[in-house]
Amino acid sequence: MEKYTDRYHPQFIPGTYSIYSSAVIRHQHHMAIKRYRYGVILQPQPTNSRNDPLNWSKRRKTLHSLILLLVTAFTAALSNDASAPTDSINAITGISYDLLNDSAGVLFVSIAVSTWLYSPFDYLLGRKSVILFGAIFAFFSSIWYALMNDGGDSYGSQVLTGFSFGCADAHVQLCFASIFFRHQLGAIITIYNLAYSLGTYLGPLCANFISFDRTFRWVGWSGAIASGVLILIVLFLFEENSFDYAKYSHRVDDLTLNLGFVQNGVISNEESDDALTQGYFDKPFSYLERYKPFRLPKDPQCRTLLGFVKHYFQLLLIPVRCIVFPPVIYAGCICGLQNAILTFYLTTEDTMLYSDPFNYSSAQVALMNIPCIIGSVIGCLYAGSMTDYFILWMARKNSGIVESEFRLYFAFLSGTVGAVGLLMFGFGISRNMDWRVFYIGLAFISYMFSSSTNLAMLYVMDTYRELTLEVLVCVAFINNIIGCIFTFACSPWLQSSGTENTYIALAVISLGVMHSSGGFIYFGKRWRKRTHAAYVRLAEIKADY
Template sequence: MRLHTLKELDQTEGTVQLRKLGEDTDADASSLVLVPHPSDTDPNDPLRWPIWKKHVAFASVCAFTFLTNYGIGGLAPAFYLLSIEFGKSMTETSNLLLWPILVLGMFNFFWVPIANYFGKRPVFVFASLLLCVTYIWGANAKSFESLLWSNIVGAFAGSSTEALGAAIVNDLYFLHERGAKMGIYMNSISGGNTIGPLICGFVVQSLGWRWHKWIAVIFTAINFIAVLLYVPETRYNRDTPKSLGLTTSDQAISSEEDVDVEKTGSPSVKPVPESPAPERVQVPKKSFIQELSLWSGVPSDTNLFKMFIRPLPMIAYPAVMFAFLGYAVSLAWVVAVNILNSFVLQAPPYNWQPQINGLINIPGLLGNIFGAYAGGWLVDKFCDWRTKKNNGIFEPESRLYLLIIPFIITPAGCILFGYGVQRTLHWTSLFFGYGMISVALTAVPTITLAYVSDCALPVNSDALLLVNGLKNIVAFGFLYGVIPWVEKVGYINCFGTQAGVFVGIIGLGAIPLVLYGAKIRHITAQWRIIL
């Protein structure tokens, strides 16, 4: 079993020429280089799809991700009432969210190898149908155990989008688009956990918690049809650039025969004249009926067993380790508030009704949107500015600078929320605290997942599998003990410690990578750990 280095698969080590400066060396006059380079002969390359087709496929997967968290995490405002209805303690009721979080992470290790071997399309189609069925089950659950298992099986289905949803960003979009699209994807994950509880609070009060599940059934059924019809296979074997020295004419779009700039959604790309090349055989374009097929073949150079064990050694990459730890604490602190807030706000002295309790997710949603904006679109703009200053050369570490935003805001939010609850401060302190904590849930993974993809693009789906799988397992460990932790030390000490852990992980992880990331990438690219 021969092992490979990352450098054998991609000699750029993540450093690529993203812009070519004009002859006058004016950075503003530079032309954008498309990375990865789309196929010149194959119209079925997802990078060459029309922009509407890319967006519809991406939106369908994002909706799938959103509905997973909407149907499961959105039930949080009903926890207090469910604990009364089924005679369960606060800790037992929180299992409706805790165990699904663990499953959402663990089964990444099942779905990603299956998708890499058989294709992403059959996984998305099957899993989206299964999610709909589990919500029907949950809506009809007659016992707490039945409701719990419906959530667990639903999390199994939804876990298919955790890493694969991030990987599809790399399938459909170019490097300069990656941050903004990753931000949209992260908003889809977090939005289910904020919009879901916001809506559920009113639904629970007016119609009962079962109607929350029935609403999820309706939307997941619609989304299943969208996935079935509009999400073709995005897995594609492409030859990655082998060196930084490729000319722009080798990588940039130079004519409509290669890729239509308008249709691919890259209007800022400036065509670069290219010398005449020998005519190449064009691959036939697949019809709509052909794209509906669930079978796209399997790799001939590997087997399913290798697919399952291939990602594991990549935990040694510093980018992967930093990304999963940063994502884990960002997720854990937000879900901790989701678990605890109904027991705080619906009990004395606040005594809020469920629909009013759900309003705490408004600042959570605003925090998520701001975090996705800061970690996505703003990071893309910042990276483009640094690329121009760096003679058109893109360094992945450029993304990490803006981690300063959640680094400052989120720990302050933890402290504010902890003091607000323990000292019974005005509800606005809890709202502001939660909103500030929520910034990290989208900003940190949006930045770090894109960074991992930049550093390990040829094996990005395996690397993202580790990040998404391990982050949920670590978050589960924190969250499993959060209620006993709060009961033992109080909210101030609990959330103060959370703030310190967040500062430690983000600060100690990002600073070395910003300063020495290029050297680290060069060293780790020589490690022979890839199957």
């Protein structure tokens, strides 16, 4: 097992791991039951401390997850509803449509930068602090949006909105990875992406209806009220899920050996501070320890201002060094492509559907998010829970060994369906076809949006488990920079090439990017092997925190 669990083993490859035990272990000692479940090796291995998030009760995990999903859906809605009531904004403030489009590009940059800047806080102040920061930024960005009068307000509110969503673009997934086992992540990230998709499509839907009934300012005030409620929920109901596993660093994975140590007096159960006792007698954390908004850094040197700043910038450099890993680049490009496509079809809706021959109202444009929601739900189910079962099936055929590229077999169908959807939408709009054509096209595009994002996230999380936050930060950075570039390129491209030619090009690009998964399926393990040394170095640096 060492070459699959010990990163220092010369044959260790990130993303290659053993998921099945040779048989279902039915040891009377409860330690065995924890480490093996139905023949599946639990990864990461839990301790026996009642404070270990992996050992939380179903009730605690469920409440924790619901709050994370609420944060994800709300911040996604907030970052997508700002540009929805463009008619109302233009009529009341005189801000041009081009400037509003440019402020959306600034939003992407803000999300990319904030996700990166937040990353050290997870280790220095605790993960709850980042979620709380996001909710607070959401509150102030909503107020600024409600009071918007000129272009500067538009840019400023979008910068703060980006900092609100930055907490959900990598840090929420890290929280999920802290309370669930690796073989459960497919289902959990599916639900995360479903919440993200619902926020993405329901946000503009609600914003359009609110601005139609009142003005865009009530979109901002509604967001501020919801943000205030979210801050209270996070403060009083969201637990800190970081855990000091360093106390258990000497624990070995051989169950019989651990039990033998205790039975033969090598380890005393009364020595509760000794890592090898497995935390049997750990006292439960107090209410304040579980729900405090900030956690003091473990290293006393970090508790001074100079030490805090020094370690903050050291941690800030780890994601920068992860950005060259091939799986990270792949996942970032996949997610960035989806953001770019989102920008294109939203821009097409805004520029073409309000005028002849469609003459849609704001409510009718808002309702176009319904097929998007349907497509996203199907896409999430396809690329999440189904891939978990597929991995278990593949592992049985591969002597219990999982390669992280197993999930990428699902990318081919996603890319094909998405390309068809782009053609249906582009041709349906440009040729004024029956509304069912471009509605179904939107459902296909949204199917690709959710399924491909799901696959990309799970791929990097499976590959670099000990650097989950850092690689997801890199993915978010690449993703949002691509989204920003295409935001500024979108309108000129549509004007110069026309709607049909633009969507033909997007369909070809989607096919090419999604089908590049074949190269990773074939060469991915070799590329992952070359990142072993860098992975170990970065994991060592991070382990100190």
